[in-house]
Amino acid sequence: MQLIMKGEARTFQDGMNALDIAGEISNSLKKEALCAKLDGKVISLVEPIEGDHELEILTFADEAGRKTLRHTASHVLAQAVLHLKPEAKLAIGPAIENGFYYDFDVDEPFTPDFLAAAEKEMARIIKKNERLERFELPRAQALDLMREKDQPYKVELINDLPEDAPLSFYKQGDFTDLCAGPHLPSTGRIKAFKLTSIAGAYWRGDEHKKMLQRIYGTAFFDKAEMEAYLTRMEEAKKRDHRKLGKELDLFAILDEGPGFPFFFPKGMILRNQLEDYWRKIHHDHGYEEIKTPIILSRSLWEQSGHWDHYQNNMYTTKIDDQDYAIKPMNCPGGILVYKRKLWSYRDLPCRSGELGLVHRHEKSGALHGLMRVRCFTQDDAHIFMTPEQIKDEIKGVYNLIDEVYSVFGFKYHVELSTRPENSMGTDEMWQLATDGLQGALDEMGVKYTINEGDGAFYGPKIDFHLEDSIGRTWQCGTIQLDMNLPERFDLTYTGADGEKHRPVMIHRVVFGSIERFIGILIEHFAGAFPLWLSPVQVKILTITNRCDDAALALRDQLEAAGIRAELDLRNEKIGFKIREAQMQKVPYMAVLGDVEVESGVSAIRSRKEGDLGAMTTEAFIARLAQEVAEKAR
RNA sequence: GCUGAUGUAGCUCACUCGGUAGAGCACUUCCUUGGUAAGGAAGAGGUAAUGGGUUCGAUUCCCAUCAUCAGCUCCA
Numbered sequence: 001m002q003l004i005m006k007g008e009a010r011t012f013q014d015g016m017n018a019l020d021i022a023g024e025i026s027n028s029l030k031k032e033a034l035c036a037k038l039d040g041k042v043i044s045l046v047e048p049i050e051g052d053h054e055l056e057i058l059t060f061a062d063e064a065g066r067k068t069l070r071h072t073a074s075h076v077l078a079q080a081v082l083h084l085k086p087e088a089k090l091a092i093g094p095a096i097e098n099g100f101y102y103d104f105d106v107d108e109p110f111t112p113d114f115l116a117a118a119e120k121e122m123a124r125i126i127k128k129n130e131r132l133e134r135f136e137l138p139r140a141q142a143l144d145l146m147r148e149k150d151q152p153y154k155v156e157l158i159n160d161l162p163e164d165a166p167l168s169f170y171k172q173g174d175f176t177d178l179c180a181g182p183h184l185p186s187t188g189r190i191k192a193f194k195l196t197s198i199a200g201a202y203w204r205g206d207e208h209k210k211m212l213q214r215i216y217g218t219a220f221f222d223k224a225e226m227e228a229y230l231t232r233m234e235e236a237k238k239r240d241h242r243k244l245g246k247e248l249d250l251f252a253i254l255d256e257g258p259g260f261p262f263f264f265p266k267g268m269i270l271r272n273q274l275e276d277y278w279r280k281i282h283h284d285h286g287y288e289e290i291k292t293p294i295i296l297s298r299s300l301w302e303q304s305g306h307w308d309h310y311q312n313n314m315y316t317t318k319i320d321d322q323d324y325a326i327k328p329m330n331c332p333g334g335i336l337v338y339k340r341k342l343w344s345y346r347d348l349p350c351r352s353g354e355l356g357l358v359h360r361h362e363k364s365g366a367l368h369g370l371m372r373v374r375c376f377t378q379d380d381a382h383i384f385m386t387p388e389q390i391k392d393e394i395k396g397v398y399n400l401i402d403e404v405y406s407v408f409g410f411k412y413h414v415e416l417s418t419r420p421e422n423s424m425g426t427d428e429m430w431q432l433a434t435d436g437l438q439g440a441l442d443e444m445g446v447k448y449t450i451n452e453g454d455g456a457f458y459g460p461k462i463d464f465h466l467e468d469s470i471g472r473t474w475q476c477g478t479i480q481l482d483m484n485l486p487e488r489f490d491l492t493y494t495g496a497d498g499e500k501h502r503p504v505m506i507h508r509v510v511f512g513s514i515e516r517f518i519g520i521l522i523e524h525f526a527g528a529f530p531l532w533l534s535p536v537q538v539k540i541l542t543i544t545n546r547c548d549d550a551a552l553a554l555r556d557q558l559e560a561a562g563i564r565a566e567l568d569l570r571n572e573k574i575g576f577k578i579r580e581a582q583m584q585k586v587p588y589m590a591v592l593g594d595v596e597v598e599s600g601v602s603a604i605r606s607r608k609e610g611d612l613g614a615m616t617t618e619a620f621i622a623r624l625a626q627e628v629a630e631k632a633r
Numbered sequence: 634g635c636u637g638a639u640g641u642a643g644c645u646c647a648c649u650c651g652g653u654a655g656a657g658c659a660c661u662u663c664c665u666u667g668g669u670a671a672g673g674a675a676g677a678g679g680u681a682a683u684g685g686g687u688u689c690g691a692u693u694c695c696c697a698u699c700a701u702c703a704g705c706u707c708c709a
Contacts, residue, residue: 201706255682603669
């Protein structure tokens with residue numbers, strides 16, 4: 001057979017497998033080979049190859065190689081668990097980003113001690129270097145095999161597979177599992193692994209089904225690489241916004257208000273900086289600002305559809321025996337603002353923004369620091385427009401979001417979410433709206449993935465996702481196209497023909513919620529905010545109390561120039577004061593001793609660069625002003 | 634909401650196999666007036682998340698509730 005490898009055609013004996021082919025090319029490649037790509041499809045190294053193909057040997061440097069290694073590690077985990085608990089029922093065990101997991105149905109939940117025992121057993125299996133074999137069975141025999149092994153979840157999986165799907169199994173030693181593969185040629189290729197945690201997980205991700213026990217782990221081809229990864233994860237945890245929020249005295253969520261955050265003075269400065277910037281950039285992009293009430297009548301929420309489609313998440317209350325709801329979204333309020341007058345097509349698009357405080361009843365287990373709270377401020381805006389304006393407006397919002405994210409240096413990915421199950425409106429409207437969003441993305445050449453059924457109940461949406469310090473992603477920005485609410489609220493504008501027409505509506509947020517965005521910001525900068533956002537921009541440190549007057553004067557000068565400065569006049573050594581300012585991540589320190597006071601300068605120290613030497617107050621202010629204006633990171 | 638773990642001083646954490654708790658940092662006072670990441674001493678701080686139960690006696694054991702953490706589910 002002929003195989004094309006890296007563009008070069010080579011001849012091999014028919015029926016060879018990729019592992020042996022790797023060996024023929026070079027022994028070192030054979031040692032590192034984990035799986036192979038045959039005509040673009042990833043296969044196990046042990047599968048025989050017939051005929052002419054394009055072949056690529058994959059190692060741990062390749063995504064598919066890492067996945068294969070970790071998938072095999074999950075099988076080894078299942079094998080180890082069965083050795084320790086033969087009565088365990090196996091569910092599924094895939095490779096995931098940076099690791100793998102396997103779900104088991106067991107009578108007693110796993111304990112940390114069990115985890116240690118399982119690790120030991122896995123190490124034994126790996127050391128035995130058991131060969132993996134792949135085989136296929138017809139459906140009836142496959143079912144028999146899994147029934148014989150008393151694995152009801154596997155039986156269910158087989159029954160749910162399409163009639164004509166090949167049923168492949170992988171076997172290593174005394175362990176056989178239904179699996180599409182690919183897998184390593186032998187267990188010994190897993191050079192480093194660790195079981196990281198135990199958690200509950202619903203069978204097939206369905207909260208109405210049984211909760212199984214999941215074991216998470218990670219595996220590497222190299223011990224040093226795993227150590228580096230684990231260290232990196234430890235480091236990343238130090239950036240956790242909940243930890244830094246406490247250390248930097250920014251915010252807290254107390255037992256008295258689960259999911260309802262408190263913002264402290266320093267956190268408020270950060271927040272206000274973001275809001276000021278938001279107002280400025282929205283003004284520049286043609287938005288006007290409004291404010292709508294937090295509590296509105298039941299009839300409004302019935303008209304908007306929230307009462308039917310969103311009630312599980314809404315806090316309700318009674319006033320004078322009438323039902324009211326605390327707003328979970330700003331749109332009905334924004335719509336009432338639109339309806340206050342008659343609109344001409346000449347006035348559209350109408351872009352009205354609102355920093356709107358919303359409350360949503362989130363399940364207790366879903367709460368997470370500032371990332372997932374029960375009350376938050378959306379930097380919302382509603383755009384009312386003619387159908388012809390849809391694409392331009394979507395592009396405008398997209399560009400606005402991109403501009404804001406780039407100021408902070410965020411990387412993001414985009415998802416398009418389509419019609420969910422519990423939604424309102426006609427198929428035609430959904431189709432039109434979805435096409436509008438998709439068309440705009442395509443025209444701009446934006447890469448995105450499609451998230452089936454994850455839209456809002458009133459329309460499809462484009463979501464922007466940002467990463468936290470340990471790689472979990474959080475939806476922040478979103479652009480939602482809505483043809484339903486304008487219909488429900490009978491919104492109109494007068495066209496050039498003098499007739500009434502129905503406007504289209506966009507709901508959009510840039511930050512998403514100020515709270516979540518602050519959480520992401522804290523982790524992104526590890527608390528060392530750029531100068532323009534820093535709660536304290538300059539800390540003035542005195543060496544002796546003879547310099548107190550000069551320090552007070554400097555503080556006044558800086559404050560007069562709009563710089564947030566704090567004094568440290570304590571009777572402490574300069575090294576101690578610097579250490580504290582540094583740990584509080586203050587961007588600049590101005591040190592004042594007898595020498596500086598005498599010559600009318602300050603010794604400036606930067607958080608990042610250390611001692612910058614003496615500087616006049618004017619020069620220092622000019623430097624700060626420029627850095628703030630540039631929003632330098 | 635579900636599964637598991639956790640809850641001790643403002644913070645980070647010890648100890649107690651049941652006899653009402655201790656350290657470091659922070660705080661207060663005193664000494665020290667010092668040159669770029671921790672000067673010294675003394676003092677003050679806790680009804681051990683909350684509510685029950687077992688016990689002569691519970692912070693410790695048991696149960697419930699609440700909250701937090703990890704994951705699942707759900708979502709900005």
